[in-house]
Amino acid sequence: MDDIRKRGYSGNILHLRLSTLDYEIIPTEKYVEWSGGNALGTALFWDYCEDKTIQDGRNEKNVLVITTSPLNGTAAPSAGGRCEIVGVGCGTYPIGWFTRSNIGGRLSSQIKFAGYDAVVISGKAPYPVWVEVKNSHIRYNDARKLWGEKARKTQLKILSQLDTDNNGWGWQPLPGKKDEASYTTQKPAIICVGPAGEQQSVHAALVHDAGNTSAQGGFAAVFGSKNLKAISFLGTGGVKATNPMDLVDARFKVKERYAFNPNNPDLYQWGRLSKPGGSNFVSSVTQNSRLQSCAGCIMGCRSRYDVGYGNETKCQATAWYAFFALYYYKNDRQKMSEVALKLADYCNDVGINTYTFATSIHWLERLWHKGILGKNKKIHTELNFDELGSEKFGFEFVDAFAYKKDIGEFFADGFVQGAIKAGLEDEWKQGYLHHPYWGIQEHGYDSRCEVEWGYASILTDRDINSHDFNIMFWNVNLSMLHGTPYRIEAGKIVELMAEKLKPYVDSPNCLNYADDNIYSDDVLNLVRWYIHYNRFWKNTAQFCDLRWADLYDTNAPGNVGATADEEVGEQVYWNAVTGEDISFVDGLKKGHKTFIFQNAIWALQGRHRDMVYLADYIYEKPVEKGDFPFFLWPTKDENGSWRYTDLMHRKLDREKFDDFKTRFYKAEGLDPQTGWPTEKTLKELGLDFVIDELKKHNKLGKEV
Amino acid sequence: MTKEEAKHILRELDFDDWYMAGVMFPPKTVTKKRMRKLEDLTIFLEPNEKMFPSVQLKDLVEWIENKIGDKQLAKTLKDINNNTALSYLQKCIEFHKTVTSRCKNLKEIAGENYV
Structure with a gap:
């Protein structure tokens, strides 16, 4: 066994070449510097997508990458079961950006157990196919009889087909084994499209098991465009951590410090990691149910x-x-x-x-x-x-x-x-159609109040869908709703959170959501942290958004959250599994690098700063009534006192956001005139290989 | 109050006057539903452990006063909303009781079979 397989990696990347119905195996070693997940997927896309100017993911030239993290399949808390997907998407306006999505369940762990860290999907199959992956056995199957089937039946039929001995017990014969006893009780993990994906609708979602879906990005339409109905993964391997006892120790410590008492849960707990598990939103039709979760999760949602x-x-x-x-x-x-x-x-x-x-x-x-x-x-x-x-x-x-x-x-x-x-079009511009960023729907949190969500969404490629700061909105507003005291006062919560954002921010003013501060450099640096944190710790290392970041937590002494903590922070699990010795901030720097890399792809696709703006109604109309009873966020008054303030009836200022954008580009090392990466920044980040391609297309940014 | 006045308050409004109300599913999302008539509020405001009304109560009172046209009910609700001793959810519960009772009375005035 070589080193990489002792560091959370499985060692291989599978490249499915659909046009010729064959495949190649790429050693992960070549890409290990990209860590996994989103970063690895971006690097693979760069190398395997020959035309990076395509503007719609349904283009045959598009390359889709399903990627895992070293933490998948391990006991890292709520990081074991996520799976990242990247490629050119569809559905965003005016261009289908190179984008990302994520799916839970057992998929990433089975991919790794089968021996792979990522799957690159290129070309277009000549007819509908589904792909069978059983350890090193790869096989293309005719999916014409599956075409038109819904996700459940598709998975059932594939399971039935894999169960070649028809033993009916769900035991899977292992390929290449003649011995009748050579079965595995592992159940394959299947990712597939239903009719919507086959129809190449941008609203389609990839489905795995019953309720795991990957919808943002429109990647199910990409599957459909490639004549790809499903991929089934079955693996009998495992995932090795470099320092397994470090992982176990951290798990015990995090449990001691953060876990809620199931016999007496704190229903008014604030924070993310120790929140009791939950279920669907509507009242249950039955009391007879039990929680279910992704692989290795500590929650059950x-x-x-x-x-x-x-x-x-x-x-x-x-x-x-x-x-x-x-x-x-x-x-x-x-x-x-x-x-x-x-x-x-x-x-x-x-x-x-x-x-x-x-x-x-x-x-x-x-x-x-x-x-x-x-x-x-x-x-x-x-x-x-x-x-x-x-x-x-x-x-x-x-x-x-x-x-x-x-x-x-x-x-x-x-x-x-x-x-x-x-x-x-005016229905959209006037806000009757609530689609504030890139022509896609608002997530539920209005960019005019919750500015960091809107800023990060428009400065990247899609709805950011990351509740790191948003949890504060829920905690505070639900307290107000119930009439219960705030568990953490505004002045304290901003201190706790700002401490976690160092060295990006130097004061809690980054969390001052007052009208006169939302375009400040402090907020700008919070947004940079937010994007970099997501690009690495969530999208690459794949810590689940329902648990991380944990920026404060009332279950812990001093209400200090687990994020970045020396003993139980994200980097502790990463280092235990990979054997690396990176700090939490090193992870953020990797996130920055990936973000700049992706800016290069967006530039090639046709992005210019002039198209980076929120929908007109965000600047022209105040927040409408009816969304929330109040929109309480921390603000600081002229005397320096903090309070939670209702931000309803606010709209953004177009010119001030434009100036914010200019300063953001400068801070990130992007050309403020265009938003394109500069040669200096690319070289500093070790992205030199991108420069020629940008030059070729006249998309290299000018130095700041 | 006359039968006709009661029927007028209970009527379904024109689309442009419908009230867009939020429904909160804490701690994750808010969805919306348009209120077409006063009686819609008896469902919307009903206490429930998994979903809460998510509106600005002041705006809701204004809708009742100006669009529904029930100034008496609006006055009562305004007083509830101004009661600083009540939490938002307690106000919603009081709103629910008041609106439900008002609708029952209005229907009685409008006639037994009024729907």
Whole structure:
């Protein structure tokens, strides 16, 4: 065994060449400097995608990379089960950026157990295929009979096909073994598309098991465009840590310091790591359920139910239709839960992104009542929005998008794209369609109040979807909602958090969300930390967003969070597994490097700073009523006193954000005139190999 | 109050006057639903352990006063909202009781079979 396999890596990268239905094995050693996950995926994309100017992920030249982290398959807390996917996506406006997504479950651990750290997918298969990976055995299978199947049946049929001895017990024969006893009880982990992915709708989601999906980025449409129905991974190997006892010690320490008492959980706990596990958003239809989690997770954020539906569903999937159903069924909460969970199940089965519906369905309802959407109207539909809330309408609505028919066909490339096509661009610009960044839906947190979310989303490539600071919003606002005392006062919480952000910030003023501070250098540096933290610790090392970053935590002495802690911080697990000796800040620097690398790809794709702006309504209209009762964030007054302040009714200043952008580019080492990476920055970060390609396309930034 | 006045308050409004209300599923998300008429609030404001009303109560009172046209109810709700001893959720519970009771009375005035 060589060194790399003792450091959390499996040693190989699998390159699936779909056009010729063959593959190659690349030694991970060549790429180990990229650590894993997002960074590794970016490097592989750079090397294997010959044309980096493509603007839509469904282009045959696109290369998709599924990547793992050294921490996947280990006991690192809530980092063992995530899996990163990168490539050129589709659905963002005006360009389908090189982007990322993430999926949980057992996928990344099975990929590693099979012997791989990443899977590069290039070309386009001549006909629909699914790929079987059993350790070193790789095989392309004809998927024409699977084409059209939903995710559940696709996985069942593949499992059935893999079970070649038809023993029916789910025991998988190991390839190359003649001995009848050579079976594994491992269950393959399958990632697949349903009908929506086959239709190449940008709203499609990749699906693994029952409720793990990868939706942002539109990578399921990329699968569909490549005639790729599914990949099944089955591995019998393991993951070796360099210093396993360091990993175990840190796990015990983090448990002692942060774990909640299951017999007496603190329901008003503040922080992330020690938050009790949860389930779906709507009331359960049954009490008979148990929590379910991704591989190696300390939480359990989903459930399995005895009713046979809603299994492993979570988050927006269970919430987006629930309240419509509650009204339609006249306050029958049992029926609401049943409809919401069944529909969540169905969305996962057809492989569709429910986040895309969360804001858009209200807009479509508006168009219906305005006479713009309807039978033989400007946008034709056979759907009857007067039945919005019924089980029947819910399924018909999802079907339209899954099978790209009716309005699902009209909006198949995105809602903003559809609005423009229909001459309804003003509906977006005026904020009736809440899509603030890159033409995609707001996550639920308005950029005019929660500025770091909006800034980081528009300065990268998609909805940042990272709740590092957002948790403070929930903790504070729920306290206000319940009328309970704040567990941590504003002046203290900003000190605790700012301490974690050093050396990027030098004062808690970075968390001053007052109108006169949201364009300051302090906030700018917080945003830089936010992006760099995500690019490395979350997207590359793959710490789960539901637990990390832990910037404060009321379960721990002094309310100090686990992030960056010398004994239980992210870097402790990384070092224990990889044998490296990096600091938490070293990880942030790696995140910076990856971010600049990705800026180079975006430049090649056609990005210029002039297109980096939030939707017009963010600058022109104050936050509308109805989203939240209040939007409390810490602010500092002229006397230096901190308090939680309601930021409702705020809008952003276009010129001030533009100036913020200029300073951000300078701080990152990007050309402020264009936003493109400069030669000096690329050389300093060890990205010299990018320079020639940028020069060739006249996309190299001028020195600051 | 006359039968016609009661029916007027209970009527479904035109689309432009519907009230967009947030529904909070803590601690993760907020979804929305348009309120078409006063009685919609009896469902929206009902206490529930997994989802909470997510609106600015002052705006909601203004909607009742100006769009629904029930100034008497708006006055009562305004007083509840101004009670600084109550938390937001306690106010929602009081709003729910008050609106539910008001709708029941209005329906009685409007006629037994009023829907």
